[in-house]
Amino acid sequence: MPTISKKGVSMPESPIRKLVPFAEKAEKAGKNIYYLNIGQPDIKTPKVALDAIRESTIDILAYSRSEGSEAYRQKIANYYANNAIHVKHDDIIVTTGGSEALLFAFGSIMDVDDEVIIPEPFYANYNGFSTASGVNVVPVISKIENNFALPPIEEFEKLITPKTKAILICNPGNPTGYLYSKEEIKKLANIVKKHDLFLIADEVYREFAYDGATHYSILQEEGLENHAIVIDSVSKRYSMCGARIGCLVSKNKDVIKTALKFAQARLSPPTLAQIASEAALDTPQSYFDDVIAEYVERRNILIEELSKIEGVQVANPKGAFYCIAQLPIKNSDAFAQWLLESFDVDNETVMVAPAAGFYSTPGVGLNQIRIAYVLNTESLVKAVNILKEALKVYQD
Template identity: 85%
Template sequence: MPSISNKGIHMPESPIRKLVPYAEEAQKKGKNIYYLNIGQPDIKTPQVALDAIKNNTLETIAYSRSEGAESYRIKIADYYKRNSIEVSHNDIIVTTGGSEALLFAFGSIMDEGDEIIIPEPFYANYNGFSTASGVNVVPVISKIEDNFALPPIEEFEKLITPKTKAILICNPGNPTGYLYSKEEIKQLAAIVKKHDLFLIADEVYREFVYDGVEHYSILQEPGLEEHAIIIDSVSKRYSMCGARIGYLVSKNKDFIKTALKFAQARLSPPTLAQIASEAALDTPQSYFDDVKEEYVKRRNTLISALEKIEGVKVAKPNGAFYCIAELPVKNSDHFAKWLLESFDYNNDTVMVAPAAGFYSTPGVGLNQIRIAYVLNSESLKIAVKILEEALKVYKD
């Protein structure tokens, strides 16, 4: 029998999606499930984007340029300028989702066996992208006790070797919701310049920051022009996850030139989705103001309810729409399956994401879950009540 690759064998399962079969079985049994496991917003996609698809007059859905349509990239550059980030459309490559942007970035700056330092917990697919690229993740652990703030910069310094090529952050963070401060970005900027590394920032949740704090992009930091790479996406910003449009942004010309070769190899990003995404850039600011207000309401509802459950510890997010909760259980993976297979409260149950899959250090985060507060406040109250009742009867 032909053998599977070692790379394929070591490709990690998604901690978010691997429980889907259990959820499907629970639904077949008639259970109602509150989905707290995946960052699929229930916010409506801007009408201007939907209308662009509905009203387009294309007679042929043709390839676009490999780097994305020029008109779209010009509008993306204008968007960044409105957010105090000075870039040209030539500094942008449109990709098939932020996932492809990350794969292009890894392929452009790292070879087999190279290393990338990432504060953990981190977006679970970073592990998958690293495995696919033959790159080794070197984690530096942030702690729930510190609200998942940036670990001391000395901890990064200890991990740098000749194989280290980059530091990767998600800002605001998935799964923690932590927003890095301007001072923390400056600390990272100093260390990547000192050791001549790239600094990659996944900034797909830039629009969702709360409590009067502003997002500070790595491309706003002077002197990082040759080091900074931004990963971005329309998925969360415009509630367009299914469009699968993202982009790479960097002022490093050699990097963009290299990434373009990867873009050419896959031909082009999807044409219709670019049309919708370009139109989405005309979304009025009131849309984002309303969405932020709604997420703040949901966050406050969720955190307040979780803090009332005995034995639960929760970090307060100030960005994105996720939080990490530490539960009085030994293994949240087992707990998450049990919720779907064996528990209901008034015929309701919840689906959560075990947080161990958001770490690369074995044995860390086993008693934590990630919760996405993408349900309305009333649904969140019910979901937390179900979680509270479940913890009263669950045995490890």
């Protein structure tokens, strides 16, 4: 019998999606589920983006340029300029979601068995992207006790080897919601320049910064032009997850030239979705003001309600729309499955994402869950109450 590749066998399951069969079974049994497991916003996609699709007069849905249409890339560059990030349209390659941008970045700067240092917990698919690229993740652990702040630079330097090619951060962070300060970005900039590494920043949640804080992009840091690679996407910014449009941005011409070869190999990003994404860039600031106000309210209610539960510790996110909660249990995988299979309050239950899948260090995060506060406030309160009642009776 033919065998599956070693790479395929080692490819990790999604900690977010692997519980879907249990959720589907629970729904078929008549249970109502509050989905706290996945970052699919319930915020409406901007009307201007949807109208661009409805009003399109395209006769042939043809390929676009491999790097994305020039008009869209120019408009992206203008968007960045409005955010004090100065790049040219030819510093940008449009991709099929931020995921493809990460794969292009890994493929462009790393060879098999090279290493990338990532503060953990991190977006679970970083594990998958590294496996697909034959790259090794070297984790540096950030801790819930200090709200998942950047680990000391000394911890990064201990991990640097001749195989190290990059440091990767998500800012603001998924799954922690942590927003890196300007000072923390400068520390990272100094270390990548000192050791001649790349700094990759996944900045797809740039707009979602709270409590008066502002996002500081690695592309704003002077002297980092040859080191900085930004991953971006329309998915969360405009609640357009299904558009599958992202981009890779770098002032390093060799990186862009190399990434373009990967882009050419997959032909082009989705043409129709680029039209919607280009139109989305005309979304008024009032849209974001309303969205941010909504997420702040949700975050405050979620943190307040979780903090009332005995034995629960929760980090206070400063951006994005996720938080990590540490529960008085041993194994959140088993707990999450039990919630779907065996527990309900008035025929309602919750679906959470076990946090161990957001770490690459074995045995870490087993008693933690990631919560995406993408539900309305009433639903969040009900969902946390279900968690509270579940923890009263759950036995590991």
